[in-house]
Amino acid sequence: MLVQTKLQHRAAAQVHKFGGSSLANAARFAAVADIITAQHQSPLWLVVSAPGDTTDALLHIIACANDSNARDRAVSALQLQLSELVQQALPPAAAQGVCLQLQQWLAAVPDWLAQQQANDVLALGERLSALLLSEVLQQRGINAVALDARDFLRLKQHQPDWQQSAALLAELTQPDTVHVVTGYIARDEKGRSITLGRNGSDYSATLVGALLNAAEVTIWTDVKAIYSADPRKVAAALPYQQVSWPQACQLAQLGNPVLHARTLSALSGRDTTLLVRSSYQPDQAGCKVVQHEANAQNFITELADVTLLTLHQDNQISAAALALELQQPVIALPQQGDNHNWLLPTVCAEQALAWLAAKNVHAVWDTRRYHALAWLKADTKASAVSADQLLTAALHRYETAQQIIWLFAEPLAADLLQQVHQQLVQPQQQLHLVVAGSGNVGSEFLRMLAAQQQRFQPKLQIQLSGVLNSRRAVLQQDISISNWQQALAAGQPWQLTELTAYLAALPGRKVLIDNTPSAEFSRNYPQFIAAGCDLISANKQGVTLPGTEYQQIRQALVQHQRQWLSNTTCGAGIPVQRTLQELLSAGDSIKQVSGIFSGTLSWLLCKYDGSKPFSDFVLEAQLGGLTEPDPRDDLSGKDVQRKLLVLARELALNLELEQIALQPLLPAGLEQGSWQDFWAQREQLDNAMAELYARAQAEGKVLRYVASLALADDKPVAKVAVEAVSAQHALAAIAPCDNVFVIESAWYDTNPLVLKGPGAGKVVTAGGLHADLAQLINQLIGLAAAPVSLT
């Protein structure tokens, strides 16, 4: 126990497992070293399989054990192949040492075979990978050491001996070192070499992860995710970025090749995160298998050539025990009458019967060969009516709350499989997002996107299909959300024609999210709409363009049946426009909206206490992401002027920006020129604010920047001005950055409806953009779910 504690203190360990295909040649070794070099967290533990098809070659050597000529030929061929790999992966001096070691190991093969130590022969592939990768890392200046797992990993009757393994591992662990551990091999209680069977290296990785109490175990393989179906057969298979632990276990039980039951078992109930990633696409985030709180997903999976065993319910043997014995999936089907039905690969039926018989369990074998299709459900209430109509050839059907299994006499035709996937798994729709502006708000929006993508996954597939800023764009479908920065960094300068052509070519529903501050960009909205995009804007410029241009956007929306949501253009995440719309559509009539509409000015006027120049506070607000990209837009009152116009347009009032009376905070002239010009003259602002503040203070008042939009004889009257209000005034008691919207209407007449809360900041604004996106998505999902007309 003491030793276990010692290892647990090295808690944040990361374990990375690389399989044979990830180490198939020298280029792949280099790619793995690139991945490791890019890891910033330590301590790092790597678990490796044998390079490429080395294990097959070793099995061939073992098969030739009784034919010394054939054996020696096979050994020579393997030596040549592996030496070439070493020489390609390392500079000559380093390669020489590894080749020498390889030669010694291969020279021992005849003795191992003679002593019936086939597992020592098999261990050779992983030993070479560990040695070679540690050398490759050392060449890059990384302190790496190869570890033979047989020096610490002990199994007793197929089960890990945690105590002994942890004690031995603690002895071998070196500080500040990347440990490269052989996968697939271990020792039994008698000290004999053993192998861990199919996908044994994955199991080694999770065992090492459990021994180290690692933060993460990453299985690097050749697929970028766990898919909803085999992507080689179903082109539309969905790559999931998160799978729940129970579903991963069910998939493993069904024989899904990505994760195996034992791999999962080693980490079950621990805090370690399990990740599946592609070593061919390291920029992709991969798929997380999460122990808690993950949404269930839809999967379909096939099992070829399976058979049925029927057992009386009284027996004490579980399907899991038989699966462990066979190292093959054994699926316990729902009980029918007094009997258990187990589905298992036909090739192991006889071995299963013999093992059961040895335990005095009598099983009846239905010797027919079946092909099975299983559906793991995202929603336990979901029904398979549509699939049943397609799967009329099914001979048996077994259903539980979580899954349905159909059995067939023949394999399913490819097109039928695609149709079933379409019915049971594929979200009704895909939604492409193109995000313009990657500053404060844009990058926060993208940070939040992964969780939203996951939330909507069962019903709608959100794809990030473009990110752009003023300098460059990456316009490609399915950009990895967690790596959008790298994708954008590799992007190119863009032209409007190229962007609109790209948008037009995107299939299905698409949304352009405008997080730029640019009027010029917003003038292109009609073209984006014509290209089929719905729009979501944080940018206030589009909503406040001169009336004629604004109307052109609205006309384009009507013509192309698109939507434009812009709730963050006033009050950031506060749902002001949405509330006004609800009141209007419910039959209320708005008389006045007034209050504090600028988060920045609210923050500045709450914070400013005369202790230091006002401009120092401006700088602080800018750094906090509250201000407009140019804070003079806030100080001049123009941003609030725009917000008033946003509300006026929401209320379908005829108003232009110039018609809104404006009293700026910024002294006249300072809005001209560059930011540097302004900064050189900031004293003018500081003096003006000090004077205003002192005057208000002398009267026992506080300063507030107040906006109002009233309807007089159905005509809008709008103004923005700085006011000194008494401490008792409703607008005095606010927190810095708060916006206040006081809505007076026919219904809220004597006692107005008040919305209050932070009115600026990247988190609330990005959250507001997601609220807009969720509204749009819910409509799309709702439309898709609407009953189809029978006429």
Ligand SMILES: NC(=O)C1=CN([C@@H]2O[C@H](COP(=O)(O)OP(=O)(O)OC[C@H]3O[C@@H](n4cnc5c(N)ncnc54)[C@H](O)[C@@H]3O)[C@@H](O)[C@H]2O)C=CC1
């Ligand atoms: N910060 C806040 O609390 C709120 C901001 N907004 C609005 O959100 C928008 C973004 O604000 P921040 O992220 O703070 O600004 P930012 O200055 O941090 O980022 C602006 C981004 O837009 C890009 N950009 C500028 N002109 C462009 C053009 N013509 N084409 C393509 N990209 C262009 C820039 O390269 C940058 O990536 C602004 O319109 C702002 O008014 C709205 C509500 C609240």
Ligand SMILES: N[C@@H](CC=O)C(=O)O
């Ligand atoms: N700069 C703006 C940001 C939100 O629109 C503000 O401070 O209100």
